[in-house]
Amino acid sequence: MIRSLIAFALTTGLATSAFAMDKAYFQIKDVVVTEVTDQYPTMQPMAQAGLAEDCSTQRPLKILRTGDQLLSANPLDVIELVVDQVINIGKKMFAVVQEGRSVVNVNLDTANALPKGLTCWSDLSGWNIPQSKVYNVQYVNGFDIVVVDFSYRVTFTAGGSADGVGQYITNATIMPANLSVAWGFNFDANAAIPSVFNTGSKQEPVAGMQMNMAWKVTNAFSHEQATETFFLSGDNMMKKLD
Numbered sequence: 001m002i003r004s005l006i007a008f009a010l011t012t013g014l015a016t017s018a019f020a021m022d023k024a025y026f027q028i029k030d031v032v033v034t035e036v037t038d039q040y041p042t043m044q045p046m047a048q049a050g051l052a053e054d055c056s057t058q059r060p061l062k063i064l065r066t067g068d069q070l071l072s073a074n075p076l077d078v079i080e081l082v083v084d085q086v087i088n089i090g091k092k093m094f095a096v097v098q099e100g101r102s103v104v105n106v107n108l109d110t111a112n113a114l115p116k117g118l119t120c121w122s123d124l125s126g127w128n129i130p131q132s133k134v135y136n137v138q139y140v141n142g143f144d145i146v147v148v149d150f151s152y153r154v155t156f157t158a159g160g161s162a163d164g165v166g167q168y169i170t171n172a173t174i175m176p177a178n179l180s181v182a183w184g185f186n187f188d189a190n191a192a193i194p195s196v197f198n199t200g201s202k203q204e205p206v207a208g209m210q211m212n213m214a215w216k217v218t219n220a221f222s223h224e225q226a227t228e229t230f231f232l233s234g235d236n237m238m239k240k241l242d
Contacts, residue, residue: 024142026184026221033228035240036136036151040177061123061163065202079123083166084202085116088193088209090172096152097189097215102176113169113196113207113234115162124160124168128236131156134177135240139185139217139224147182148217150189156209158236166205167234169196174213189215199233207234 094109132155156172200206216225
């Protein structure tokens, strides 16, 4: 009887200790987000995406503003742009990491903030070189082990104008730069572009865009999620919002 009680106590103690170790392993003790742009090579320019490929730059541009009357009888003869109405021709939401794997599309999912009526990116000119920043996210467990190590790049091209009018945004995207996930953890991440808008005036439109980077970390004991928000501007500014 005494031996049985001792064996039971030892077994129970080992089980409790093992459970505590498991809980410490799966417990998220700290989350660290830092900018690590300098640790990654400069982003190479991407082909313009989301717009017509058979662009014709021979058609003249007709610059309009909200309230102006559309004049073109044949849309093939002229491109009528409502420059102070900014729309997104592209993806509004796309996966960056899915089922623990980075999602890298040959034709990257991108968003744009362009004047209403535009069908071809080359009808705008004066684009700046692409801007990009890289951020690193690390989840640390109860044993001080980094169980999720994820880096992602936010990139966009800004400054395109229609005959010198406006500053717009194209090829805004978020893509994975590095990902490492420990055993027992699941990680998913998605990018969303909830809105594009004009931060300027009717006379001098400046495109603005909000981009959200959302992710979640799950395991048998916990569920963690977070979102980082970025503001992009047609005047070539990128700002991470607190």
